[in-house]
Amino acid sequence: MNELLSDPKFLVTATSAALAGLLYLIRNEANSKITTAKDFLLNKLEESNKENKKESLESSIRKHERINEIQKDFIKLEKSVQTDITLLAHKADETSKRFERIENQIEKLDDKIEAQGGVLTQIYNIVSRKGAD
Known part of the structure; x- marks a missing residue:
């Protein structure tokens, strides 16, 4: 679980999913309120018409024009x-790729260090044998 929480791609994906879910709930609530407001206005119109x-x-x-303006503003916000x-997901992908490149570089350095350690061990063994002779 801690590995997932430290993974930036997972966090951005989770955040994106949460934001998308929240946006869906807000949109549904706004549409419901707009529908309710329209219904209310239509009923009021019929009563006032007399x-x-x-x-x-x-x-x-x-009032309808204002509701339409609010709907347009909401669409812009959405x-x-x-x-x-989308931008956050792209940045998370770039960050993930950077982490992968860094990990690859670290692995290459580890391989080089291991190779140098082997060479140093061989040199030490040769020097130790000559010292014993």
Whole structure:
């Protein structure tokens, strides 16, 4: 579990999934509220229509326009969040690739150190034998 929590790609993927889930819930809630608001406005329009048809209609139109503006703003926000999620996923992928390159370099250095250790052991053995002669 700790290995997963220290993996940046996993964290970004988990964060992206959480953000996508949260965005889905927010979108559903907003759509529900918008639908409720539209229904409320339509009912109010019908009641007000009896008293003053023209004034009620103008008010309803303004409210619907505002709702449409809010919907457009929400869509822009949703696109922005999706872009941010994509950017985070891309950065996580780049970071993962960098970690892999660093790990490969470390492995190569370890191999070189092991090879040098073997050579040093051989030199030591040769020097030890000559010292014994």
